[in-house]
Amino acid sequence: MLSNLREEGKLDPRVKRTRNLILQAFSGLLGEKGFEAISVQDVTDKAQINRATFYAHFTDKYALLDYAISRVFMQEIEKRTLNACSYTHDNLRNMIIAVCEFLSHLHHDCAQPHEQFESLVEGTIKKQIFDLLSHWLKQTKAKIPTEIPATVATWAIYGLASLYSHSKKRPALDKFVDDALPLVAVNLEQFV
């Protein structure tokens, strides 16, 4: 999951092409009609690929959502070169920013963020955050168990980003993170 994007370069060009077509069509549709209303047909029609081809890549539309969300989030992460590093306050800060930005963009781009959609996104993103955090924390010399602190931090970060992205009058992101960061960092001090 950490090297998703790098591995894609080596794929058969046809595979890259169809996946991109599917992703484009899907995100276009997300802007129009909300996830629940989208059928696999809709996606393959818009992408101009055969329906059978869709199933060669994804088991269903939920797998597609998962893939699409992960991919966009990963770009947000890689943009800040957070994918290959270890735990520091600065990295943590940037990760919080990344999640906030990601959710903000998502709410901006998607038509009617329904409940089901939101909770699917939450699951996918929390998994990504958890994996990345765990990876960071395992770099530390002291062999401290990481599962509990990583879990707490993951949920806290997602909760913060959710709050931020839903707030009517969205405050300056830097300011917001300044206030929030210490509350997350306090549980991770031992890994600095």
Add this chain to the structure above:
Amino acid sequence: MLSNLREEGKLDPRVKRTRNLILQAFSGLLGEKGFEAISVQDVTDKAQINRATFYAHFTDKYALLDYAISRVFMQEIEKRTLNACSYTHDNLRNMIIAVCEFLSHLHHDCAQPHEQFESLVEGTIKKQIFDLLSHWLKQTKAKIPTEIPATVATWAIYGLASLYSHSKKRPALDKFVDDALPLVAVNLEQFV
């Protein structure tokens, strides 16, 4: 050649896809570096398709140019629904406008219109004009030979469009055609 665009709808989606990729890449390159400087490699690299696939569609880059030019020109013709009709002064007028517009766009979009490029375009377009004119003229009841009048008109029309598209201070197209139309039409009166 008259039904080129309509037949394309029935093609295998993969074929349509690759041809479009090739066309896009090609017209992009034409804007950058001039036809002579473009290699088949360049096209396939930019289109992200395999070089062997290119040769499954076109014998060489000249065939591609021919195809690309014909296609764009045909769009200009179909836009004015000149593809399925017979000879009238009004249709002739519209055809002249179409050729002028086409050449103007071409000179705007392409980097350095070299001699070889220009003459290849000329050959392709004159063939299209001739075929279309012949088709029109054959609709007439009187069975008059069409080859000579169609040839004269074809060359005249292309010459006019070339003059128009190369002129520094390009005059209003309507005015230009008003002046030029009678000189072409005079040889086609018998087909009205």
Add this chain to the structure above:
DNA sequence: TGGATTTTGTTGGCTAAGCAACACTGGAGC
């Protein structure tokens, strides 16, 4: 409820696209 549509996954046979390797041509530079 119950019948009529959509949608969903899945399949087998066919066709287009990818790939690596080849021999060949035609400059560019020495």
Add this chain to the structure above:
DNA sequence: GCTCCAGTGTTGCTTAGCCAACAAAATCCA
């Protein structure tokens, strides 16, 4: 002259995508 190199077409084999048809849900609505 010569080699070197980049581009050209071509080939046999592999893989991905297309298609039509199917049974099995799910959805609609009368």
